[in-house]
Amino acid sequence: MPESLTRAIRWDTVVGALLIVVLLLSFGFVDGFGNALNLSFLIGNTLPIALIALPMTLLVVSGEIDLSVASTAGLSGAVMGALWNQGMTIETIIPLCLLLGVVCGLINGLLVTKLGLPSLAVTIGTLAAYRGIAQIVLGSDAVTDFPSQYLDFAAGRIGDTFIPYAFLPFLVLLAIAVVALHATPFGRSVFAIGASEEAARFAGIRVKRQKLILFTVTGLMASLTGVFWALHYASARYDNATGLELSVVAAVLLGGIDFDGGKGTLGGAIAGVFLLGALQNVMSLQDVSAQSQIVVTGVLLVLSVLGPRVARQISVARAGRRAASTPTS
Numbered sequence: 001m002p003e004s005l006t007r008a009i010r011w012d013t014v015v016g017a018l019l020i021v022v023l024l025l026s027f028g029f030v031d032g033f034g035n036a037l038n039l040s041f042l043i044g045n046t047l048p049i050a051l052i053a054l055p056m057t058l059l060v061v062s063g064e065i066d067l068s069v070a071s072t073a074g075l076s077g078a079v080m081g082a083l084w085n086q087g088m089t090i091e092t093i094i095p096l097c098l099l100l101g102v103v104c105g106l107i108n109g110l111l112v113t114k115l116g117l118p119s120l121a122v123t124i125g126t127l128a129a130y131r132g133i134a135q136i137v138l139g140s141d142a143v144t145d146f147p148s149q150y151l152d153f154a155a156g157r158i159g160d161t162f163i164p165y166a167f168l169p170f171l172v173l174l175a176i177a178v179v180a181l182h183a184t185p186f187g188r189s190v191f192a193i194g195a196s197e198e199a200a201r202f203a204g205i206r207v208k209r210q211k212l213i214l215f216t217v218t219g220l221m222a223s224l225t226g227v228f229w230a231l232h233y234a235s236a237r238y239d240n241a242t243g244l245e246l247s248v249v250a251a252v253l254l255g256g257i258d259f260d261g262g263k264g265t266l267g268g269a270i271a272g273v274f275l276l277g278a279l280q281n282v283m284s285l286q287d288v289s290a291q292s293q294i295v296v297t298g299v300l301l302v303l304s305v306l307g308p309r310v311a312r313q314i315s316v317a318r319a320g321r322r323a324a325s326t327p328t329s
Helices: 003-029 036-061 069-085 090-113 119-138 148-155 167-182 185-195 197-202 207-232 244-254 266-285 290-325
Strands: none
Touching: 003 266, 036 069, 036 167, 036 185, 036 207, 036 244, 036 266, 069 090, 069 119, 069 207, 069 244, 090 119, 090 207, 148 207, 167 185, 167 266, 185 197, 185 207, 197 207, 244 266, 244 290, 266 290
């Protein structure tokens, strides 16, 4: 097994263990955490982060990033509300919103791959642009009268269990993403691009096409998240999902995905997502202010970058000491 993958798995283990510890402590010491209604809220509120984290993981592994995902979700929700006000059916609106997400992702991808612009700068720009368009489309209105069956699916849970209906399709998408990243030639090419784009080109990998696909899929999933957000919270507004990109990036990096690309696993990213979601749920139950929760998310973002790097430095130092102490023949 490659050394980089071994290190990523070790960090995944740390994050997974920390998630288990946080859950056990929360069940034992936080009032109301363990009841089915709260657990369904935890999962439902974490799903928007988890949905975008799936393609974002692949994108970061390839050495790129998309900070416009929350604005794409907000634009999708705004268009959804505007079209609903115009009398279109929800069955027609949702595919159109998903197509809009594809276009948004495609724009990001073309700017990065065809013009050679850095994805960080490009998606900061489209972050502002997509949010501005969302405000133009819907203004300050809030659309809430969507069909009840869709609202029930997005916010409801299976019987008396804590499992939301929407969690089941997420598991399907998660399985697809895991297979795509870790068990297909496409996934291996994503790791290769992140490790060395030049070497990937020499190996015959069509780097620009792969990145364009990743940006497009990320836009698609962001728009799906926007649709889910509007239905889950029964409100389509231009400012839906504001700030969500910070939580997504924090969760993905916390899960051990290296910002430099080429390292990490999807399991670690999802563990990071639900660790962040559990911490936010506990803070809400303890009446921690929203501003303080943002501070905690920012601190976790810093730690998620430092943690794997410190772990690698310790590993390298130990390997050096072992090499130095090994007698030469």
